[in-house]
Amino acid sequence: AQSVTQPDIHITVSEGASLELRCNYSYGATPYLFWYVQSPGQGLQLLLKYFSGDTLVQGIKGFEAEFKRSQSSFNLRKPSVHWSDAAEYFCAVGPYSGAGSYQLTFGKGTKLSVIP
Amino acid sequence: GAVVSQHPSWVICKSGTSVKIECRSLDFQATTMFWYRQFPKQSLMLMATSNEGSKATYEQGVEKDKFLINHASLTLSTLTVTSAHPEDSSFYICSARDRGRGYEQYFGPGTRLTVT
Numbered sequence: 311a312q313s314v315t316q317p318d319i320h321i322t323v324s325e326g327a328s329l330e331l332r333c334n335y336s337y338g339a340t341p342y343l344f345w346y347v348q349s350p351g352q353g354l355q356l357l358l359k360y361f362s363g364d365t366l367v368q369g370i371k372g373f374e375a376e377f378k379r380s381q382s383s384f385n386l387r388k389p390s391v392h393w394s395d396a397a398e399y400f401c402a403v404g405p406y407s408g409a410g411s412y413q414l415t416f417g418k419g420t421k422l423s424v425i426p
Numbered sequence: 427g428a429v430v431s432q433h434p435s436w437v438i439c440k441s442g443t444s445v446k447i448e449c450r451s452l453d454f455q456a457t458t459m460f461w462y463r464q465f466p467k468q469s470l471m472l473m474a475t476s477n478e479g480s481k482a483t484y485e486q487g488v489e490k491d492k493f494l495i496n497h498a499s500l501t502l503s504t505l506t507v508t509s510a511h512p513e514d515s516s517f518y519i520c521s522a523r524d525r526g527r528g529y530e531q532y533f534g535p536g537t538r539l540t541v542t
Contacts (some may be wrong), residue, residue, distance in 0.1 A: 353535045353536065354521075
């Protein structure tokens, strides 16, 4: 069975500092990997995804993530955090069923707090 | 584009009553919708997958007679929690897949259910 581990429950960084959120997955085949952000009262918004190809993926809002198969990791990074980045971040893995639909397995999330 | 709404955003009901939650895709046709449940400080747990015009597929451990899902149109899915109990109190999130935009899921803002 597939699983996702986000080791950090809560991270606090200063505005302008760099950020790395960790994600490790367990999956028997080539994974489809996602990072979502959830703000209070908002739905989950897709930051970026990895299906295949270049292992460094660029997303929205200045985020990027790197897929490392040898480490079963898909860590999210941002070089300079803004106060508006404070939110809950979820890593997810999903198989592609080939039938036009897939299921996602989510990590427990990492809450990001930003100090002005 | 790709906006998903949920109604209500927050509901309180008495034990033993039923509650209906609506999930709508506002600017696209959602052939598939997903219902998740999120506990505090926990990840999203997939409850069921519904395809328009057919019966929902429930995940193991989810009572299909308690959580009734209807996907009667390409823009609307409903989740009815029947005979609600306090342990059903949770945050319920829906997502929708737009076949025309690939295989991404677009998430609603969630519905907070409190059963007293």
